[in-house]
Amino acid sequence: MRREKTERKIDIIGNAKNINGRPAIMAENVGVYFVEGLNEWKNEWHNKQIRVIGDLKRVKKIKWEVIKNPVVQLIT
DSSP states (O other), X not given: OOOOOOOEEEEEEEEEEEETTEEEEEETXXXXXXXXXXXXXXXXXXXXXXXXXXXXXXXXXXTEEEEEEEEEEEOO
């Protein structure tokens, strides 16, 4: 089994969005990061400001950046 390499730790604040059926955080002037371990954001979290801390991993095949092992906090 091949281990995935973490690029770096990330601590980011942005808006919770569901994109292509996957949970993501959209950070203004930074970009979009998908959040691993969830199917999608629940209604009470969707479009709300959140903070996500985790391990950043780039998925080269599809050019996504994924936050693995996330800790998520609802801000507003």
